[in-house]
Amino acid sequence: MLFPRFLLFFGLFCFLFMPGLQAQYVIKGTISDKNNDPVMFATITLQRTKDSSIIITGLADSAGKFTLQNSNIKETFITVSAPGYIANAQKITDSSSKNIILQFTLKGAEKLLANVTITAKKPLIERRPDRIIFNVADHITSDGSDAMNVLKKAPGVRVRDGEISISGKSTVTVMLNEKLLQLSGDELIEMLSSIPAGNILRIEIITAPPAKYDASGNSGIINIVTKHPLSDGFNGNVTTGYLLRSHSAPFMSANVNYKQGKVNVYANMSSAYFRSVPVSAYTIYYPQQRWEQNTTQQNLYPYVRLQAGADYTFTTRSTIGFLYTLGASSPVYEDDTKTRVFNLDANAIDSVLQTKAKETGSGVRNVFNLNYEYRIDSMGKKLNVDFDYFTRNGQHKRDFATDDVFADGSSTGVTNKNRTDGTQVVNIKSIKADLNLPAGWAKFTLGAKASFTENSSDNHFAAYNGSIYANDPLRSNTFEYTEYVQSLYGSIEKSFNKLSMQAGLRAEHTRSKGYSPTLAIANNYKYLKLFPSLFFQYSFNEDNELNLNFTRRIQRPDFMLLNPFRYYSNTTSYETGNPFLQPSYSNNIEIGYTLRSRYTLNLFFQRVTDLFAQVMNVDTTDDGYHFTNANVGTELNYGISFNAVVNPAPAWESAIEFYAYYTHFNSSYYSSSTMQSYTRPSFNISTNNTFFLNGAKTLSAELDLDYEAKELSQFSLQYQTFNMEVGVKALLFRKRLSVALNIEDIFATDRYRLRNLYNGSVTNNYGDNRLFRISIGYKFGTRANVKNRPNTSGIEERQGLSHEQQHGN
Incomplete structure (x- = not known):
């Protein structure tokens, strides 16, 4: 009954605020050039005289005509403004009439050079009230890389x-591109590793997401x-390269x-x-033994990713877009494990367990997106509808054999061979609608989303009995999981001279079911949760801004964390899911100060309840251990961050970040009768430097440094890490050809090392x-100097308070 009640509340919310959408003044006009020809798709902006702040914006049609509405024009x-023309402005002097007619004549920018595109270079890192923007396109050491590696370089990530x-x-x-990737763990890494860095425009680290975004995270x-x-004509690029870790690997990408x-x-x-050749080491302590x-x-990881899309603009008001993505991979992993x-x-050494394993897998992803945008009027009112369908089919097989030998190498007589194999099918469907309703006194955004997830896996464990692999029903498992999330949201944005605010509320109704017929386990959950968000920004002047954000968030466990099947590394260690895992919730507060758009000081506070995390359980009876996930407790994080973008020298651009925090x-979890409490301060400092030679x-070079001090990670102390990267890039043949070298x-020294503070186990x-x-x-491709209309095929979304940017599908 709670969800229908919220529908009633949401409808009432819309009804109460709809009267405010009726503007009192209508401003109409035409735009032409010196030959009296219409200037198509020009941008029209209504601004305040005293500070040039933007009230509303609009877009002229193909005939050069426009209409704006606002409740106050005093x-x-x-x-x-329009590409290829000098901008023109007119003051509105007559406010007595409700209908105002204006005529604009734009002069051509005669001094523009033909066939030359002049682009303003964005800073590597930008700060907004609710996010940090990392402009990957200008990052040298990202050339030839992929999305996963670029994320490691992103500020604060x-x-x-x-x-x-x-x-x-x-x-x-x-x-x-504002579409949630409902993947985690190895599947998320696989997905991100298949996206070339050359395809990425920017990465947005949204620490305080507005109500329009999913509350997950x-x-x-x-x-x-x-x-x-964005430009007319035929264009493209091709990139190829060579990567060397412990082994060499070729790669290539192309765009047209x-x-x-x-x-x-x-x-x-x-x-x-x-x-690649990764290595891992675990030290486990038992009452009478230590296992190393x-x-x-x-690792062998071949993959291919194909993507094709099209946009079609029916009229100046409506655009439809379609995008299809295919991803396929067939990884192979071979393990050589020695346990002393x-x-x-x-x-002294009692015995040694020697395990050799080979795992093969294959997976195919198909992703479909259909987008429709309808621009209701030139005031910025628009409706955007998205339909997404994601499907993945995967299978895997792992053979592993273990021999138990004495310290001198002679056999103990204990040996075994095992096999696990299985299939997984994932289907995710979602549809969402966003409605932007700017009015003269405020801006409203309303929306709804429904997503449906179906996930099933069938996994088997078999032991070799000397002639065949016999299935073990006690360690095999079938697991089915369904999740339905329905969301509604509304937000209002208002400016009061130097103060801007935005308030939003998102409601998410979740129904989920996990069922294992093998283990006779079924869990059903149904809940409605509200997620408020609140943003304030005060501009003292052009150089000084203060902002305050509050958001409430949720983290839902995904399918892999819930699946109770045991994924064995060897006969004594495995990883398993927890079908009883519950969502965790967080409250987040941020206070930030920005100076001249280059220096940012930020205070943050976060409290997470019902936190779920990976834990290690040591079996002191049977001498073994396993990893699982559990709701382990409550975590409190607070700290300070500082960001600066500076030019120490004319040919040197530097971005510096510093985080200091306390956990x-x-x-x-480990003792129901005793509360374990752990606290620790930590810090992280990084810098990205570009040198123009x-x-x-x-010709340019880049030097990136990142240091992370020891920190608390739930039950574990995670040791310090350091990473240093260098790169050189040359642009040749009128910047059409680029050559980049990176290390x-x-x-x-970028290692994952930790020590469990409860049981003393060590990971390296x-x-x-x-x-x-x-x-x-x-x-x-072509580089014609043409007049382009803004492309808004589902790619124009609000990015922070009073700030709009374009992004792609």
């Missing part, structure tokens, strides 16, 4: 052991925005697009044959991160 003026989080806070969710959202073609008039068609592909497990893994068992009393974690800026993790993993990469890229 002390205002209209600015008209941490990627450790397959988990993505923000410094000083907990985990985040990942979106691609305790610490916010990372939105990866890909490039979208054709845009003419109402039609825009584009496609891209990427392919690679990556190989060391694994060397030979020490007798603590004698401090307090309480849990009774010639006056034309066609990452030069000293092999290295993902073969040190690499050398050379990439060569070439841009081709």
